[in-house]
Amino acid sequence: MPLLDVNNLRVDLPVEAGMLHAVRGIDFHVERGEMLCLVGESGCGKSMTSLALMGLLPRKARLSADRLEFDGTDLATLSERRRSDLRGARMAMIFQEPMTALNPAYTLGNQLCEGLIRHRGVSRREARERAIYLLGRVGISAAKERLDQYPHQLSGGLRQRVMIAMALMCEPDLIIADEPTTALDVTIQAQILRLLRELQQEFGTAVIFITHDLGVVARIADRVAVMYAGEVIESAPTPALYAAPGHPYTRGLLSCIPTPGRTLPGSRLQAIPGVVPSLVGDVKGCAFRNRCPQAQPTCERTPPLMSLPGDHRARCHFADRPVPAPRQPETMS
Amino acid sequence: MGTFIIRRVLVAISVALTISVVSFMLLHLSGDLATSIAGPEATAEQVERIRVDYGLDRPIVSQYLDWLGGALTFDFGRSYYYQSTVVELIADRMPITLTLGGLALALAVSISIPLGVLAALKRDTWIDRLALLFAVVGQAMPSFWFGLTLIVVFAVTLQWLPAAGSDGWQHFVLPAIALGYYATPAMMRLTRTGMLEVLESDYIRTARAKGLRAGSVIFKHALRNAVIPVVALAAVELGFMLGGSVVIESVFSLNGLGQLAWDAISRNDYPVVQAVVLIIALFYIVLTLLADVANAALDARIRTR
Known part of the structure; x- marks a missing residue:
């Protein structure tokens, strides 16, 4: 049984223009101890998915799912009280913005310890010892002194390390990391990624890593789920996805990554033309067809989720056929 | 610190x-x-x-310089009108004003902050609207009229409390309500706005993601940050109540500092006027200082600024 099993998850948000279908029936699962990457551009529903899993959706949002099970517990019908018993204890979250994710009024020690005290009923002294241990593990020196510091005394990279330590305090089974490196400098990004991967393997924690950066995915993910316009349009083990992407959107994303040695100096970087369709109201047919270089009349119909060799699925009518010649990319010099 | x-x-x-x-x-x-x-x-x-x-x-x-030298040794000279020193006059009146102001502020704080939090949590519901109505009425009603209404209802008709004088605690109940209600709306609305803003912030989402109980999220994480501007406002309100309670003092015939200042001005009793002005200014200064220190205690970032 997977640790997290999601089937036909939908999140709807009422907005002025009507009903925004932020997440439109997605399926995925996470095994114990594995790292799943959710990839997609802004507005594809990946953050809404993570908030739905944590039970932290905006008040007006409506959630429905055929199955939303965490370790056999149905999250969709759980009371808010039982839900808050799981949050922080068995599933934890790391957010995108380390600069604002910590409360300016309390010391790091206070904020690190309170979750453990709440969930495990340990003494403040025991909680501080675990906090010191974990701060050390995430690479923060002089951990003991740091406990009495305030968030504003730390850089963004350090704060994100604190957030990681905070997520690990109760030894959760699942950590959801929502673009944890996006707000950081590139050099710090690499450190944080390496750290997350190490800790995930050391503690055997399952991680859902949310990112828009396929370059990051290749380095850390066991499996990848690519999201587009509120749907998972392709999911596969990482090597399979990179070797033979089944969906034109995934191929488009991969061709956007400049590769040292292959991308010629001075050549224009690839981009996917067009914009994501509006998610207000229903989307008819394949959501990607107006940007797809291989679009056919068939794409007016909603594509099925096609199974490919290996644990690989893609939501495209042509996923199992040879790739037609790609539309000539516009080149400019 | x-x-x-x-x-x-x-x-x-x-x-x-x-x-x-x-x-x-x-x-x-x-x-x-x-x-x-x-x-x-x-x-x-x-x-x-x-x-x-x-x-x-x-x-x-x-x-x-003469006057300042005297003031530094608490010698403000003699009143032109009364047969006593200015210091005696002030020492006589100060307790009344301090009691009234302190009670009114305590009342205002204990009503406005819980009400502001409640209005923010129940945003756009009838509870929020009711709190808003309470605030608008408080801001619109002249304090002398509210004071007189209280006297008519509770002192004259129901005879629960005395209408005038300053002999016991009962005498302070009605004036403290009249003065406190005047300070409540602004503090309540500031608390509500602050809470709404803070509840949207990332660190509240972090607190919820830790699975903290609702009480802990609201009172420990949100209120402490939302209340920072309210502390500064409360200090100004108290300064205003100590220095500007002339109206309420005369409605309830309380012989406080406000009444003394008013009498001194109309009688050209300059030593008294000058001393009262300085003392009220000192109230404001001390209160602002206390508010700054309280805010620094609440928010670590202020301390290092």
């Missing part, structure tokens, strides 16, 4: 000195004091004698 407080105290002292200079000069620029003390029927000789007797013929700077 130590250096922070020392810095603020030095600023406070220089503000107090500036106010003493400005208020002294303003009073002396407002007209010929000797003429107004002597009254409209006095002869030129009598005015001259008063001028010499009261030391008003000397240069203004030396008059100020």
Whole structure:
């Protein structure tokens, strides 16, 4: 049984223009101890998915799912009280913005310890010892002194390390990391990624890593789920996805990554033309067809989720056929 | 924290000195004091004698330095009107004003903060609307009218509480309600706005993601940050209530500082006027200082600024 099993998850948000279908029936699962990457551009529903899993959706949002099970517990019908018993204890979250994710009024020690005290009923002294241990593990020196510091005394990279330590305090089974490196400098990004991967393997924690950066995915993910316009349009083990992407959107994303040695100096970087369709109201047919270089009349119909060799699925009518010649990319010099 | 407080105290002292200079000069620029003390029927000789007797013929700077020297040793001279020193007069009236202001502030804080939090949590519901109505009524109603209404209802009709005087705690209930209600709306609305803003912030989402209980999220994580501007406002409100409660004091016949200032102004009792102005300014300065220190205690970022 997977640790997290999601089937036909939908999140709807009422907005002025009507009903925004932020997440439109997605399926995925996470095994114990594995790292799943959710990839997609802004507005594809990946953050809404993570908030739905944590039970932290905006008040007006409506959630429905055929199955939303965490370790056999149905999250969709759980009371808010039982839900808050799981949050922080068995599933934890790391957010995108380390600069604002910590409360300016309390010391790091206070904020690190309170979750453990709440969930495990340990003494403040025991909680501080675990906090010191974990701060050390995430690479923060002089951990003991740091406990009495305030968030504003730390850089963004350090704060994100604190957030990681905070997520690990109760030894959760699942950590959801929502673009944890996006707000950081590139050099710090690499450190944080390496750290997350190490800790995930050391503690055997399952991680859902949310990112828009396929370059990051290749380095850390066991499996990848690519999201587009509120749907998972392709999911596969990482090597399979990179070797033979089944969906034109995934191929488009991969061709956007400049590769040292292959991308010629001075050549224009690839981009996917067009914009994501509006998610207000229903989307008819394949959501990607107006940007797809291989679009056919068939794409007016909603594509099925096609199974490919290996644990690989893609939501495209042509996923199992040879790739037609790609539309000539516009080149400019 | 130590250096922070020392810095603020030095600023406070220089503000107090500036106010003493400005208020002294303003009073002396407002007209010929000797003429107004002597009254409209006095002869030129009598005015001259008063001028010499009261030391008003000397240069203004030396008059100020004399007065300041006295003020530093709590000697503000004698009242022109009462047969006692200014310090005695003030010592007599101060407890009444402090009791009234303190009670009114306690009342205002204990109503406005819970109500503001509740309104923010129940945003756009009938509870929120009711709290807004309560605030609008409080802001729109003149305090003397509200005071008189309280007297009519609770003192005259129901006879639960006395209407006038300052002999026991019962005498302070109605004036404290009248004065406190006046300070409540602004603090309530500031609490509500602050809470709404803070509840949207990332660190509240972090607190919820840790699975903390709702009470802990609201009171520990949100209120502490939302209440920071309210502390500063409360200090100003209390300063206002201590210095400007003349209306309420006269409605309820309480002989406080406000009443003393009013009488002194209408009787040209300048030593009293000057001392009361300085004391009210000192109230404001001390309260602002306390608010700064309280805010620094609430928010670590202020301390290092």
